[in-house]
Amino acid sequence: MNKIYLAGGCFWGMQSYFDNINGVISTKAGYANGTLENPTYDLVCHNDSGFAETIEVLYDSQAVSLAFLLKMYFEVIDPVSINRQGNDIGSQYRTGIYYLQDEDRDIILNALAQLQLLYQDQLAVECEPLLNFYPAEEYHQHYLQKNPNGYCHISRQKIESAKYAKEEKISFSKPNDEVLKEQLSELEYLVTQEGKTEPPYQNKYWDHFEKGIYVDITTRVPLFISDDKFDSGCGWPSFSKPIDRKLIKELRDSSFNMERTEVRSRLGDAHLGHVFTDGPIEKGGLRYCINSASLLFIPLEKMKEEGYEAYIPLIQK
DSSP states (O other), X not given: OEEEEEEESOXXXXXXXXXXXXXXXEEEEXXXXXXXXXXXXXXXXXXXXXXEEEEEEEEOTTTSOHHHHHHHHHXXXXXXXXXXXXXXXXXXXXXXXXXXXXXXXXXXXXXXXXXXXXXXXXXOOEEEEOOOEEEOOGGGXXXXXXXXXXXXXXXXXXXXXXXXXXXXXXXOOOOOHHHHXXXXXXXXXXXXHHOOOOOTTSSTTTTOOOSEEEEETTTOOEEEEGGGEEOOXXXXXXESOOSOGGGEXXXXXXXXXXXXXXXXXXXXXXXXXEEESOSOGGGTSOEEEEOGGGEEEEEGGGTTTTTOGGGGGGSOO
């Protein structure tokens, strides 16, 4: 059993909605990440306490993934609205995802990075460790069950539809080392897990320019699109930018008496390659030099079938 804490406006509707999702064991309405002890509803609403109305979600991770719960969460919030959801205004109604486990952070950041692709405005959803959580007063718990006609910024239809939501699309996670050794070739394992470099001009994608998307071979997280790929003459796949920089990590690399910037996938922590500043000026001046062995290519015509439909608009047809 795992827990995640979600702030998405008034907790009455949020709690009813998540109570209906298969795999959710229980929920509590409460106040998270504030500055007082044992806050009351009145203090949260009328004082600068820093709390957000939040629900605690206890879920069976064998029945439902955190990635799917976040997908459901995004469907009932306005992620670019600041301190407001529906008719409720104030910092206590801000949106936020608060986690207990460090490994959940990368899943959350990856989900937010994918969500950002759908919006021009910057997301206003917080991603922070849980500092504190205080259950709300009893009359707030499962409020809409007790008061079916009570106010809710989430439609009754949306709340009811949560009962039938199924996790059918791909969810991203990193397999354990034993599974990786079975799934990956020897070269793919050496590159992604031990930071090796494949030979130039002797890899599958260095001169590959078909339309589609390149994903992390260890987690299937989308990383690059074909529109950002260019021929750099270096013998490895070169991209002007990732789909979103939140999907990767850039680390100092001083190996082999060189100063370079290593690129790793955020969720899978797989070694991808390096980024250099000698890329085309018209494309931003960067060159992400990536090992083919770190990537899996999904052609445009198969992206929907493979679960990457949301990324199709990024590719110029």
